[in-house]
Amino acid sequence: MTETETSAARTPAPVHWKLVVDATDPHAQADFWAGALHYEPEDNSAFVERLLEAGALPGAATVEHHGRPAFRDLIAVRHPDDPYDPERGTGLGRRLLFQRVPGTKAGKNRLHLDLHPGEGRRADEVERLKALGASVLREVREPAGQWVVMADPEGNEFCVH
Structure with missing residues (x-):
């Protein structure tokens, strides 16, 4: 192995991440942050429809958002220039995921x-x-x-x- 190959073998790949934000209304939060950051709300509708058709997702776990079926309890926004998985509509780069939680925010953000x-x-x-x-x-x-x-x-x- 050359010195360059040895160095590359020891350097781990960067860790992929997303920032998850708890929300009482994840879809409203996604709309706000998509507008604030000029990001795009992820369109998971084709994936949601496949899960519904396969019986892997109950209808109660979905909502209509912007005229499309969406997961009821989570939605993400992604940077428009970053790659995404067209099968699921999920971003593969910079993204914020909003997940439904009971109750409202209490205290200062950390x-x-x-x-x-x-x-x-x-x-x-x-x-x-x-x-x-x-x-x-x-x-x-x-x-x-x-x-x-x-x-x-x-x-x-x-x-x-």
């Missing part, structure tokens, strides 16, 4: 997204996000920088830099 709309675009982005249903929690001005702390429609905090 993890949040920072959005970076670009130099001089913060105020316009905050207004756009407010129009989508977000709210401003506070504006921060520190020696390290300035940003706006916002909340999505279910109260999950995120920052706009």
